[in-house]
Amino acid sequence: MSLSPNKTIRTVYDKFSIPSEFGVGIRSVSEELDVWQHPKLQLTLVLERRLSIVRDSDGAEVQRVVEKWFYDQPTQYPVHELHETSVFTWVPGVNHRTSLILAQRDWKTYWYENGIVGNKPSWRTTREGYVVYDLTGQPYEPIDVEKVLKGEGKLVPQGPRRIIADSARVLAPAIAASAVVKQQDANQHAIWQRISLEEQIVRDDFQRWIITNLKFDYLTGLSDVQTVIELKEPLTIELPIELPAPDLKASDAQAAGVRLEVRGGDGELKSVWPEETVQLIRVESYAIFRRTVTQPARTFDGDPYGLYEEGETPPAVVVRLPLEHTDVTDLDGDPASPLPPPVGYTEAEDNDIPDAEGSWDLVAEVENEETLRGMPGRALVMDEGVEQGGVYEYYAVARVGQTESPESNHETVTYNGSRTFQSSLRVLTRGTEVDVLAPPRDGLDETYGEAMIIEVPADALETDLGQLGRDFGLRHLTQEQPGLECTLTPSFPVLFMERGQQCTVPQAAWETWGNSLHLSTQLAAKKWRVEGFELSARRQGERLEVSPGRIELTEIL
Amino acid sequence: MHYSLALYWDTRDVTRWVDSLVWRQAKGSTFQELQVTFRGWFPTSLVGRWDLYGSYAAGTPRSELLFRGGVIPPDRPGVVDVARGTVVPDSVQIVDWAWIAQRTTPRTTLVIAPDRSAAARAAARADSPIGYWSFVPAATMHAAVRKLAALGRFRVQVLVPDYPMTATVIEPTRSLFDAIRGLVDGTDIDGGRAVAKSADYFFRRDRLTLVIGDKTTTHLRVGRTLNLSADAIAGLQLSPSPFRHVNRLLIKVPAA
Numbered sequence: 001m002s003l004s005p006n007k008t009i010r011t012v013y014d015k016f017s018i019p020s021e022f023g024v025g026i027r028s029v030s031e032e033l034d035v036w037q038h039p040k041l042q043l044t045l046v047l048e049r050r051l052s053i054v055r056d057s058d059g060a061e062v063q064r065v066v067e068k069w070f071y072d073q074p075t076q077y078p079v080h081e082l083h084e085t086s087v088f089t090w091v092p093g094v095n096h097r098t099s100l101i102l103a104q105r106d107w108k109t110y111w112y113e114n115g116i117v118g119n120k121p122s123w124r125t126t127r128e129g130y131v132v133y134d135l136t137g138q139p140y141e142p143i144d145v146e147k148v149l150k151g152e153g154k155l156v157p158q159g160p161r162r163i164i165a166d167s168a169r170v171l172a173p174a175i176a177a178s179a180v181v182k183q184q185d186a187n188q189h190a191i192w193q194r195i196s197l198e199e200q201i202v203r204d205d206f207q208r209w210i211i212t213n214l215k216f217d218y219l220t221g222l223s224d225v226q227t228v229i230e231l232k233e234p235l236t237i238e239l240p241i242e243l244p245a246p247d248l249k250a251s252d253a254q255a256a257g258v259r260l261e262v263r264g265g266d267g268e269l270k271s272v273w274p275e276e277t278v279q280l281i282r283v284e285s286y287a288i289f290r291r292t293v294t295q296p297a298r299t300f301d302g303d304p305y306g307l308y309e310e311g312e313t314p315p316a317v318v319v320r321l322p323l324e325h326t327d328v329t330d331l332d333g334d335p336a337s338p339l340p341p342p343v344g345y346t347e348a349e350d351n352d353i354p355d356a357e358g359s360w361d362l363v364a365e366v367e368n369e370e371t372l373r374g375m376p377g378r379a380l381v382m383d384e385g386v387e388q389g390g391v392y393e394y395y396a397v398a399r400v401g402q403t404e405s406p407e408s409n410h411e412t413v414t415y416n417g418s419r420t421f422q423s424s425l426r427v428l429t430r431g432t433e434v435d436v437l438a439p440p441r442d443g444l445d446e447t448y449g450e451a452m453i454i455e456v457p458a459d460a461l462e463t464d465l466g467q468l469g470r471d472f473g474l475r476h477l478t479q480e481q482p483g484l485e486c487t488l489t490p491s492f493p494v495l496f497m498e499r500g501q502q503c504t505v506p507q508a509a510w511e512t513w514g515n516s517l518h519l520s521t522q523l524a525a526k527k528w529r530v531e532g533f534e535l536s537a538r539r540q541g542e543r544l545e546v547s548p549g550r551i552e553l554t555e556i557l
Numbered sequence: 558m559h560y561s562l563a564l565y566w567d568t569r570d571v572t573r574w575v576d577s578l579v580w581r582q583a584k585g586s587t588f589q590e591l592q593v594t595f596r597g598w599f600p601t602s603l604v605g606r607w608d609l610y611g612s613y614a615a616g617t618p619r620s621e622l623l624f625r626g627g628v629i630p631p632d633r634p635g636v637v638d639v640a641r642g643t644v645v646p647d648s649v650q651i652v653d654w655a656w657i658a659q660r661t662t663p664r665t666t667l668v669i670a671p672d673r674s675a676a677a678r679a680a681a682r683a684d685s686p687i688g689y690w691s692f693v694p695a696a697t698m699h700a701a702v703r704k705l706a707a708l709g710r711f712r713v714q715v716l717v718p719d720y721p722m723t724a725t726v727i728e729p730t731r732s733l734f735d736a737i738r739g740l741v742d743g744t745d746i747d748g749g750r751a752v753a754k755s756a757d758y759f760f761r762r763d764r765l766t767l768v769i770g771d772k773t774t775t776h777l778r779v780g781r782t783l784n785l786s787a788d789a790i791a792g793l794q795l796s797p798s799p800f801r802h803v804n805r806l807l808i809k810v811p812a813a
Contacts, residue, residue: 389718430811430812431809431810431811431812432809432810432812433807433808433809433810434807434808434810435805435806435807435808436805436806436807436808437804437805438802438803438804438805438806444802447804448802448804449802449803449804449805450802450803450804450805451803451804451805451806451807452745452752452803452805452806452807453745453746453747453806453807453809454742454743454744454745454746454752454806454807454808454809455743455744455746455808455809455810455811456720456743456744456808456809456810457669457722457723457724457725457740457811458698458720458721458722458723458810459671459720459721459722459723460723460810460811460812462721463720463721463810465810467718468720468808468810469806469808471717471718471720472742472743472806472808473806474771474772475717475742475755475756475771475772476742476752476755476803476806477803477804477806484795484796484797484798485795485796485797485798485799486793486794486795486796487793487794487795487796488785488790488792488793488794489790489791489792489793490785490789490790490791491788491789491790491791492560492789493560493611494783494785494789495611495612495613495621495623496611496621496623496780496781497582497623497780497783498582498589498759498760498761498762498779498780499582499585499586499587499589499759499760499779500757500759500761500768500777500779500780501779501780501781501782501783502778502779502782502783503782503783503784503785504782504783504784504785505785505790505793506785506786506787506790529777530780530783531584531585532581532582532583532584532585532586533581533582534579534580534581534582535579535580535581536577536578536579536580537562537575537577537578537579537580538576538577538578539575539576539577539596543561544561544562544572544575544578546560546561546562546611548791549581551783552584554798555798
């Protein structure tokens with residue numbers, strides 16, 4: 001049972017002006033499509049297409065193309081294809097009235113090797129149509145039977161005998177080349193005949209197609225045969241791997257950063273035949289993502305430390321007002337220039353782009369570190385891009401090729417760095433007590449040290465008391481790491497000094513010899529902070545002799 | 558290289574009367590001080606500003622303002638010493654503006670609270686009855702510190718974590734600086750004063766700013782960075798940092 005159309009689409013392209021291939025001007029083109037639509041599937045097949053071209057001068061239909069596709073079933077290729085072109089033109093010896101006449105017909109047939117529909121199809125196209133021949137220019141000579149019988153005259157057959165076989169031209173190119181003479185007595189004639197044959201024969205070999213292309217031209221008698229071998233696409237089977245979510249553990253690793261440990265996420269491939277087996281699919285890599293929940297020293301863009309405050313700033317010169325000076329001038333007697341006004345600014349050295357809260361960043365993509373086959377995967381990462389006091393959220397995914405597992409559990413870590421405290425809360429009648437214990441110090445007993453009791457006017461309802469205890473613990477209980485203090489004697493008086501400024505000291509190396517003992521040591525280049533200084537001057541005659549003094553430094557840890 | 562120092566009292570150059578001079582900032586101190594011994598001094602007034610200039614060039618003796626707006630501490634006894642028949646060298650201690658800023662007190666009792674009703678409740682609930690008080694609206698510690706610094710006419714840069722605040726009363730007997738330290742570090746229960754040795758307090762002189770940081774602050778910048786080359790160091794002495802070990806901290810948070 002062949003498919004029959006259940007829908008027709010008609011389209012008219014009006015005000016059209018292109019030359020047709022048969023050499024006439026065009027007013028409009030209309031197209032009708034007969035379509036078969038599958039009632040349920042998203043499948044549409046065109047069964048018939050009728051293209052009609054109307055001549056510009058008188059509105060006559062000058063070309064009609066009918067294309068038909070014959071389907072037995074809704075498949076990729078039809079069984080037959082028919083292309084018919086009717087044209088309004090002069091066909092020598094056939095159509096002198098110049099009416100619409102069928103000029104060319106293509107008939108294409110598809111078939112499959114072994115009848116397996118869906119394979120690469122073989123096909124054959126046969127083209128028929130009018131072919132224009134030139135005739136010999138000799139006048140018509142009737143057959144004189146008597147002479148023939150006497151053996152003098154020639155038996156000249158009519159019609160085909162006068163055709164010049166080499167002059168064969170297909171109608172459309174002949175019109176395009178202006179080779180058709182539109183006169184009734186012209187020495188031209190058209191014959192409906194086969195024009196060409198094209199064939200593609202596909203043979204199915206193992207893993208390859210053997211494709212033979214054959215072309216035969218009936219007019220010239222030339223043929224062309226080519227054989228192409230195409231490899232088939234390899235057989236690939238996409239196995240649906242379902243990777244389970246891996247397991248993530250995140251913890252504060254103090255000085256090393258945040259320790260992130262991922263485990264699992266290996267897929268399982270189950271087969272039931274020939275026997276029931278489970279194959280573990282090894283995780284290739286893990287990707288770990290981080291989100292910054294809060295981070296200290298970062299409030300908002302442009303003013304990370306909240307330095308800028310709107311409104312009127314306190315005037316700078318009034319610092320001297322307690323000394324009740326009203327006529328302040330500078331040393332030359334001019335009015336004192338005010339101190340530079342405060343501006344909204346951020347620290348010039350701080351060019352880091354603050355982390356946008358809420359965005360997930362890829363922290364690390366690490367390969368599976370498990371080397372034994374059949375063991376669940378694992379990986380260990382230290383995230384060092386964290387700031388002390390920040391709160392970070394992590395998750396991980398396992399990856400095998402393009403397949404990615406769902407997100408693992410989300411872990412939130414408060415990174416306290418190398419300082420961790422124990423704290424406990426007690427709720428009393430008039431407030432709350434946060435009891436913070438310092439971590440034990442190496443070489444010292446746990447009970448060594450003193451206790452401190454302070455009162456903080458924090459809002460107990462709004463404050464996260466654990467965080468408050470941590471903040472104050474960091475400040476009050478910070479056991480300074482074994483740092484150094486330095487008393488430095490400069491070789492010349494250093495002016496402009498104040499406590500708190502940074503100081504870089506170059507690497508100082510020294511050696512000592514004492515009898516057979518040789519000591520060599522050095523001071524690594526580090527940053528120091530000025531904690532205090534002294535610079536003295538003593539009168540020597542007319543001028544003050546300035547001594548270099550000393551600078552007290554502490555190591556910036 | 559030429560080094561010169563010049564001491565000015567108000568607009569007068571008094572360098573000629575200086576016998577010896579020590580400019581120092583004690584370790585851990587927020588203010589700088591000058592210890593000046595005069596060959597002879599006849600003060601017309603004890604109120605005056607003291608400035609110390611320094612220079613590396615003889616032509617521009619006042620290129621660096623080293624010490625700005627110093628005063629003689631009013632509580633210092635014996636500034637001028639006169640003995641019959643002799644000129645007694647007088648030694649005067651002068652402290653700079655940070656010392657003044659550190660000792661500025663509020664004129665009235667201050668009640669810092671998020672809103673006026675909470676301030677009124679806190680004032681009514683104060684341990685000792687308070688009379689006239691000023692309301693300072695601030696909901697967080699950072700905001701309160703900035704308000705207090707504005708009252709003291711200096712700027713403040715807080716680099717320690719913030720926390721939401723409840724109402725608190727500051728008596729006029731406490732200096733603003735001590736009140737700020739009480740908010741930042743907490744108030745010692747026994748002494749009723751701000752706890753010493755906790756946060757780091759620096760007065761940043763070029764910006765008239767009090768910088769509050771702690772050991773975990775990484776972005777602390779005060780003054781110009783000093784880069785000393787190897788030639789600039791005549792000698793150095795290293796010692797381990799002393800530390801005070803507090804192993805337990807009890808934070809009392811009052812009910813709102």
